Amino acid sequence: MTGTDERTSAESPEPGGYAAARLRLLTEGARTGPPRRAALAELTDDWLAGLFTAGAGRPRGISGISLVAVGGYGRGELSPRSDLDLLLLHDGSDPTAVAALADRLWYPVWDLGLDLDHSVRTLAEARRTAGEDLKVQLGLLDARHLAGDLGLTAGLRTAVLADWRNQAPKRLPELKELCDERAERQGELRFLLEPDLKEARGGLRDATALRAVAASWLADAPREGLAEARRTLLDVRDALHLSTGRATDRLALQEQDQVAAELGLLDADVLLRQVYEAAGIISYAADVTWREVGRVLRSRAVRPRLRAMLGGGKQVAERSPLAEGVVEQDGEVVLARAARPERDPVLPLRAAAAAAQAGLPLSPYAVRRLAAAARPLPTPWPAEAREELVTLLGSGRPTVEVWEALEAEGLISRLLPDWERVRCRPQRNAVHIWTVDRHLIETAVRAAALTRHVHRPDLLLVGALLHDIGKGWPGDHSVAGEIIAKDVATRIGFDAEDAAVLATLVRHHLLLIDTATRRDLDDPATVRSVADAVGTQGTLELLHALTEADALATGPAAWSSWRGSLVADLVRRVGALLAGDLLDEPAPTAPTAEQERLAIEAFRTGGPVLALRARSEPVPAEETPGAPEPLGVELLIAVPDQSAVLPAVAGVLAVHRLTVRTAELRTLRLPQDVHGDGSVLLLDWRVAAEYGSLPEAARLRADLVRALDGSLDIGGRLAERDAAYPRRRGLLAPPPRVTVAPAASHHATVIEVRAQDAPGLLHRIGMALEKAGVRVRSMHVSTLGANAVDAFYVTTGAGEPLPEQDAGSVARALEETLRAP
Structure with missing residues (x-):
């Protein structure tokens, strides 16, 4: 029969045979990357085609029904744990036979434990569903024939592509919105410590979206490096599937070294840098492509009116000069017709500065021409070049997009060779939200707002x-x-x-x-x-x-x-x-009126006095105007000077599940003529509830009184809670480090503690210092992401700095305490 595929054998291969062949393919080291993905797709094609033929009867009896691969499988890109996207397409003439064939296809796949995304539709149903569901339409754009009626599959491909191109002015904005929502939800792949290789911005979903835009014939993505970037992400996903044995796209911290080893890379940092570079290429291509889509759609909307106004004459894009050799055209910065980058080494910086100052994107074609033709700057740079660099850096937020355009064509590393070492370099620190290179640009953006404050x-x-x-x-x-x-x-x-x-x-x-x-x-x-x-x-x-x-x-x-x-x-x-x-x-900093009031009350009553007060700070206007940023609650505590105050207060807060964000402790000596000879420890802390709401001040004070007199077993309470609710420990968290800062103070010894933040950490530090027999004169505690960075000013009982040898012993003992499980 014409229009049928006879490439498969009449007998269905055994599932066990396919499973064994699949296992051999995935475990042998000879084929990796695209060859292995293609071989896995071909092996799966043959198996499914055999199932189809066996279920439908003799090959020449197959008509009006076909098996079609869609989505990633349709592109022939099967990772080790990828699901199979299949469509059983039929002409509607024999629904009973189609249902029976579907069962013979789907159940063997499920029996092998493979994930399956399947559907059974006629051509009309497939087109209607695609028109209603953008994700279905995107999957059908990669439809590939596996078995059965080849003409039916060809008809589907022709119809789907025609529908996509006809509906592009409507569907492409929907696709852009879908990409933006996903980026908002998943973040930028190139800046994440645990990125989702598929869903994050610059990931495999965006690469697929660019293919869809190209298929619309409305616009096309920059091709330079795009295929290689996509291949890199697919290779990493393959290694992730093999090393974890799971169908996951998230590159978790604890799996990065293993994935790097699977790919033959030195370490996880090299792996992340390759991932970030690939994501950067895809992100830049997406920015350029969507900008072009917007330009084309705007042009189509305006053109009929312009033609009427101009009497059908040809429209000429207006060009507005921005700087020497640089003009604006159609919402982008391009080179003037008379510009000669081969004779003007400052032109790249001049064009970049003009674009950033105008808040406009640099045309990718202009950047490509500059990269190909511009002469290197002499050493030292001429004054104009330096001034243009400063202008670019001082342009605020538009600097980021312009800088990325220059980076995409290698111009930044050419201008500043030392940039290459920080480009796409990950920062394994939860406080940092950017890679090193992007952090440097973000710092320049922030500095631009402060230029009026400096000479x-x-x-x-x-x-x-x-x-x-x-x-x-x-x-x-x-x-x-x-x-x-x-x-x-x-x-x-x-x-x-x-x-x-x-x-x-x-x-x-x-x-x-x-x-x-x-x-x-x-x-x-x-x-x-x-x-x-x-x-x-x-x-x-x-x-x-x-x-x-x-x-x-x-x-x-x-x-x-x-x-x-x-x-x-x-x-x-x-x-x-x-x-x-x-x-x-200098005279010590005077206490505030409230601090002095609490100190007097504590001295008068002989017990702890505390006050809770909500604190917040305004969000910078350029970010999210309006609501203030919560800083937690300010906890002021005054306690008559005595031993073990620090571990007692820290322990009570830990028991009540309060997270300490910042903490200061100092000794306040009361005037003798008014209050008698005495001193009070004053603690000014910022705390936040780990779960739920804050406890009442009265409960905190009652437990603090018990902790100070020894009737509250803080250590036991914390141990019981940890046993009941074990916490996941960061597998890659570095060990704690305790050092002595020499010459940091003439009046005390400064001990610095850097450790992974955890409930009860400050209590353990306080107990260790108490055990060492030192007195905490003051302390400065802060929590940066998952890191505690603390400094303790300690003295002997006589109020003198510790001897050097004793200071080292205290630091070592404290570090051993914190390293202990």
Whole structure:
């Protein structure tokens, strides 16, 4: 019979034979990547075709019915755990026979434990369903004949493609909305520590959407590197399926090393970098393609009216000049007709700066031409090039899209060779929400909003771009970055004095935030150490702005009004010292009226007094105007000076499932003439309820009284809770680290603790310090994502700093305590 497929044998292969052949194919190392996916698809094709033929009768008796692969299987891309997307297409003449054949096809697949997405439809039903369900229509675009009536399958493909092209003006906006919703839900693949290779933006779904756009003939994606990027993600998904034995698309942290080994890569960081690079290519292609779709659809909507106005004359796109050799055309920045990139080495930066300043995208064709023809800049750069770079960095949010366009064609690494080491580099830190390269650009965006606060905006913006440039090198990234930044600054044309300032900014970009949140600002040694490192008022001003921009660009856990106020206080003190004021023995910071009231009450009653107060801070206007950002609740506690206060308070909070976000402790000595000779420990903490609402202040105080007098077994309560509700421990969490900060204070020994945050952590630290026989004079505790970063100022019982040997012993003992399970 004409129009039928006779390539399969009449006898159905045994499921066991297919399963054994499939297992051999997946476990042999000779074929990987596209060859293995194609071989797996071919093996499955032959098996399903055999099932079809055996179920339908002799091949020449097959007419009016066909078996069709759709979706990923239709593209011939079967990963080890991919599901099978199948359509049994028929002409409607014999529904009973079709139903019987479906059973003979689906049940063997299910018996083997394979996931199956199946449907049985006539051609008219398939077209109608596709018209109602965009996802069905996308799957049918990749329809591929497996067995049966070849003419029926060909008719389906022809009809579906024709419908898709005819309906493109309506369906493509729907597809764009679907992609945007998925991106909002799943995030950007290239910035996630545990990305979904399929659903996240820049993943396999987006690559499939680009194929659909191309099939519409309305627009097409940039082809450079797109096929290779898609192949990379498919290869990683294959390795993920094989290493986990599951049909998963999420690349979890605990599985990344195993997947990297499966692919023959050095480690998980190399794996993530390859994934991020592939996702970046797909994301950029999607941006360009959807922009072109929008332009074409707008053009189609406007063209009939223009033709009527122009009497049928030909429309000419208007070109508006933006800079020398750079014009705007149809909502994009393109090169002027007279532009000669081969003679104008500054043109790439000039075009990028003009686009960012205008808030317009750079045409991909313009960027490609610049990458192909532009001459390299001389060393050092001419002043115009440096100024255009500063203009680009100072343009705010539009800088990101323009920078990514330059990166897509390799122009950034050509302009700044050191960029290559940080490009797509992952940051295994829950506080950071961006890769290193994107974080640097985000910092420049944040710094652009602070340029009015500094005397040298150009140094602030370039410092923001370079502050983490050392993360591509071994060792302390600030130390490595200082050398790189000085070299880059000289290369792009800054004089020696400015290059030294930029090197200082990079070397000390963490100095202010670390010092303000982990050191006692009343200690003269703290202020002097910062002043010595910074050197001048101008550098201090730049470092202050860079600190805020860096923290804001890191993530929501890295900055708050509280941290900002601490940094501002430190900057004020350091600025005074640099201006010539003496800070040998400054008066301690005066308590607030409420703190003094609580301290007097605690001294009078001889017991703890506490107050709970909700706190919040406004969200920056450029983000989400309106609702304030919750900071939890401020918990103020005053306790007559005595031993074991820290572990008691921390333990009570842990028992009540309160998470400590920030914590400070200091000793307040009351005036002798008013209150007698005595001192009170004052604790100012920010807490939040782990589940539900906050407990009543009275309950907290009652339990604190019991904890202080020893009648509340905090350790036992916490142990019972942990036994009843075991927690998953981070498999990749680094071990805790406890160090002594030498010369950080003249009045106390500073012990720093960095550990994975966990319920009861502060209680364990307090108990260990109490056991060591040291006195906690003050402390500065903060939680950054999953990391606790704490500093404890401790003294002997006589109030003196610990001897060096004793300090080391305390630090080692504390670290051993925290490492213990």
